[in-house]
Amino acid sequence: MDREPDVAALRALALIAERGSISAASSELRLSQQAVSLRVRSLEHEIGVPLLVRSARGSQLTAAGELVIGWARPLLDAATEFGAAVQDLRAGRExxxxxxxxxxxxxxxxxxxxxxxxxxxxxxxxxxxxxxxxxxxxxxxxxxxxxxxxxxxxxxxxxxxxxxxxxRDRIEVVVAASHPWAGRTVSPAELAATPMVHRERGSGTRLAFEQALAAAGHPLEVEPAAVHDTTLGARSAVMAGVAPGALSVLAVRDDIRGGRLARVAVSGLEITRxxxxxxxxxxxxxxxxxxxxxxxxxxxxxx
CATH class of the missing domain: 3.40.190.10 (Periplasmic binding protein-like II)
Structure with a gap:
């Protein structure tokens, strides 16, 4: 390369590798997919070798791309630190x-x-x-x-x-007090096959629940009964009897104590995060x- 590396392009490449696709990286960078793709193509042209293998299933680094990201990691970390220091200076962080x-x-x-x-x-x-x-x-x-x-x-x-x-937090499966599961123990297989109230994708609560079931050999099999982008909305839907839900114990412990929700035991499965x-x-x-x-x-x- 005849000029200094393009930090923005390297960061885009690193995010594509981390997220598995240009679309996911563009969403996190808050740029269009075209803009992110152009950054990477410019970097490939500057370096002179392909860095990504693009397909309908996503994008993966080439062997050269893996090397480039490995070399770039200290530079990206230093750029992040520099940006944080400038933000502190500009905003009077004290x-x-x-x-x-x-x-x-x-x-x-x-x-x-x-x-x-x-x-x-x-x-x-x-x-x-x-x-x-x-x-x-x-x-x-x-x-x-x-x-x-x-x-x-x-x-x-x-x-x-x-x-x-x-x-650490614990995820509890809960139901309305009148639900047939109240006071029962269910299996991971039964849980995976049951439509439930979930938080939206991107929520740590939902991801922890899905990963725990998958690790137990029973990935989710059905579409949600309802999806809410707030804990309060999900808790209210469960309490209204829409379906069972999986929520943080921090969010439901008072309702469990007050009898408004009932905890459901899941055999052989404890979900923590x-x-x-x-x-x-x-x-x-x-x-x-x-x-x-x-x-x-x-x-x-x-x-």
Missing amino acids: GSLRIAASLTIAEHLLPGWIARWRGLQGPSGATATLTAANSSAVIAALRSGEVDLGFVETPELPSGLTAATVG PLTALWRGSDPTAAAQALLDEALRPVEPTA
Whole structure:
């Protein structure tokens, strides 16, 4: 190459390799598929060798592409750190902390963490702004520099971001108190063959549930009975008797205690997932580290 490497094109290539397709990478980069494809083709032209094998089933790196991404990884990590430092400089990060969190953490854990964090800082300390979204959207917001700190529940963690586990969560299968499954034990096979209330794709709750069933040898076989993009919507649908649902114990424990929902045991299957903090660069900002100190207190979700 006669000029400096195109970091944007290398990042696009890395995301295609990670996500398995140009369409998935374009969605995360918030660019058109054509724009992402042009970046990669320009990189291939500059280097002089094919980097991707494109097909109707997706895109995979060639052997040369694997080498290029391996060489590019330190450069991409350094670019991410540089971007985070510039964001800190531009926004005066001492006075604000932008947080994005997936819904279960945003609704049930972050309010307490932020309250303790603010109490330790006093009235002149940093302020926090919180965006609640599913895990995929939180990761995209971190990559784009829209937020300083993210919290996700997905078992699949992204590359290029620093991660710290802050606790673990348990997914419970629950039904309305009047449902025939209330008080029963069902098998993974029966669960996989039953239409259920689910969160939307991109949700850590849904991904953890699907992966646990697949690992038990019983991948989901049927379409959902209903799909909701909020925990509250999914919980309400289950409570109304639409179908069984799989939700965080943090979201349903009060309803189980109050008799509004009933837990369903699944023989030989316990579904857990990590609760993870994410940030750009090697070290979080001072304000983010102070909040992390609160989040890193042990989390023991019990019903």
